Amino acid sequence: MELKELMKEAGMVGAGGAGFPSYAKLSEGADTLLINGSECEPLLYTDYTILSREMSFVLSGIEAVIQNTNIKRAILCIKDHTAKSLSLSDGEELSFGIRVKLLKSSYPAGDEVSLIYEATGRLVRPGALPITKGIIVYNVETVYNLGRKVRLGENVYMKWLTVGGDVDHPAVVTVPVGTRVRDLLYSLSIKVDERHTVLDGGPSMGKIINPDTASVTKTTKAIIIIPSASRAAEAKRINPTLAASRAETACCQCTRCTDMCPRHLLGYPLEPHKMVRTAMQAADVLPHLVISATLCCGCGICESLACSQGISPKAVINGYKALLSKNKMKYTTNSDVEPRAERSYRVIPTKKWAETLGIARFDKKPEYLGILSDFKRVEIPLRAHIGAPSIPTVSDGQTVRRGEMVAIAADGLSVPQHASVDGKITLSGDRIIIDRID
Ligand code: SF4
Numbered sequence: 089m090e091l092k093e094l095m096k097e098a099g100m101v102g103a104g105g106a107g108f109p110s111y112a113k114l115s116e117g118a119d120t121l122l123i124n125g126s127e128c129e130p131l132l133y134t135d136y137t138i139l140s141r142e143m144s145f146v147l148s149g150i151e152a153v154i155q156n157t158n159i160k161r162a163i164l165c166i167k168d169h170t171a172k173s174l175s176l177s178d179g180e181e182l183s184f185g186i187r188v189k190l191l192k193s194s195y196p197a198g199d200e201v202s203l204i205y206e207a208t209g210r211l212v213r214p215g216a217l218p219i220t221k222g223i224i225v226y227n228v229e230t231v232y233n234l235g236r237k238v239r240l241g242e243n244v245y246m247k248w249l250t251v252g253g254d255v256d257h258p259a260v261v262t263v264p265v266g267t268r269v270r271d272l273l274y275s276l277s278i279k280v281d282e283r284h285t286v287l288d289g290g291p292s293m294g295k296i297i298n299p300d301t302a303s304v305t306k307t308t309k310a311i312i313i314i315p316s317a318s319r320a321a322e323a324k325r326i327n328p329t330l331a332a333s334r335a336e337t338a339c340c341q342c343t344r345c346t347d348m349c350p351r352h353l354l355g356y357p358l359e360p361h362k363m364v365r366t367a368m369q370a371a372d373v374l375p376h377l378v379i380s381a382t383l384c385c386g387c388g389i390c391e392s393l394a395c396s397q398g399i400s401p402k403a404v405i406n407g408y409k410a411l412l413s414k415n416k417m418k419y420t421t422n423s424d425v426e427p428r429a430e431r432s433y434r435v436i437p438t439k440k441w442a443e444t445l446g447i448a449r450f451d452k453k454p455e456y457l458g459i460l461s462d463f464k465r466v467e468i469p470l471r472a473h474i475g476a477p478s479i480p481t482v483s484d485g486q487t488v489r490r491g492e493m494v495a496i497a498a499d500g501l502s503v504p505q506h507a508s509v510d511g512k513i514t515l516s517g518d519r520i521i522i523d524r525i526d
């Protein structure tokens with residue numbers, strides 16, 4: 089079976105981001121595969137744990153790409169402290185064609201554009217995809233999943249994640265996709281009170297979830313519990329309307345948000361202070377005036393570190409992004425850009441970033457607790473990926489075995505879903521519920 093077909097059959101999606109179907113990234117014209125193991129968000133140790141325990145599956149996945157495509161070079165990108173723990177060195181050859189690249193422990197080192205530039209010296213044009221520079225980027229867990237598919241024929245139904253933050257014993261665990269967050273927290277004896285906020289993902293890019301209704305998806309990298317009064321949690325509660333009205337009254341146009349913006353420093357024509365100025369000038373702004381908003385990677389440096397006036401350029405930009413998406417508008421250019429000279433001395437160490445977010449004291453290396461699978465129920469979402477929702481192929485009351493397909497990929501961009509436990513099916517709108525039978 090062709091590699092693309094194999095990835096699609098396994099239901100593989102980007103394990104560390106928005107859930108882009110992995111098979112769809114395998115395009116002609118790529119000469120380099122980057123494996124993003126940078127984990128630049130504080131408190132996250134998921135990729136680190138996979139690399140330290142399951143390197144052979146990670147390498148099998150990378151080798152499958154090298155052997156079945158025209159890609160002949162793969163670079164495993166990890167931070168220097170991860171490399172030290174794993175006894176890996178910069179440039180080390182892990183297998184034929186696969187080398188290690190050490191990155192500084194900085195934020196946001198894992199941003200795709202930044203990662204590609206640091207690892208290869210190629211700078212993706214603003215608004216373009218990595219493939220235009222001959223690059224494909226996969227997360228560590230994505231190639232690990234491919235390794236398991238190639239060697240064991242296993243589909244994606246388990247998820248590795250960090251459970252950390254303001255908890256007594258941070259952990260990394262492997263759980264069935266669809267595990268309810270409340271069940272997971274209960275099994276780890278973690279109680280969440282009203283003074284805390286629960287995130288799916290890291291403290292910078294993760295989103296607030298309700299632990300009573302959320303479940304683990306194929307893109308869940310972490311469940312992080314942080315004080316609601318921390319900078320990290322506060323930033324997530326700012327909405328575009330509130331941000332725009334605050335900008336109107338408080339922005340002094342100092343340009344600090346632009347000076348520190350990592351995409352601006354890479355030479356991208358993104359200037360958050362101008363986005364804020366636009367918010368000040370016109371509520372019914374014409375979309376083309378703010379089209380560079382689509383170049384923002386959402387790192388949050390402008391709101392949490394740069395601005396001393398309590399303004400969130402990121403939230404203002406998020407408002408513009410929604411407007412542009414509605415109008416199907418995206419920044420594109422035929423011109424290359426160059427990183428700005430000042431970029432090298434505006435690097436933000438991850439430790440400093442964690443302190444800024446008010447969560448540095450929770451950064452303890454977690455223990456790996458292995459596979460936790462003794463949950464009575466899983467709820468598998470039909471749409472936790474980019475593209476069309478998967479289409480159920482099972483019916484109410486049907487019993488399924490773990491690994492069995494329960495939903496096929498829809499036409500176009502989509503992936504199938506597989507049962508993550510043995511059990512009985514209940515169809516419930518946007519998800520498939522499986523009640524475990526032993
Ligand atoms: S840093 Fe704050 S005050 Fe300065 S330009 Fe940006 S939004 Fe305005």
Ligand code: SF4
Nearest residue numbers: 349384385387388390
């Ligand atoms: S969130 Fe702010 S700092 Fe980060 S890329 Fe967007 S505009 Fe730049």
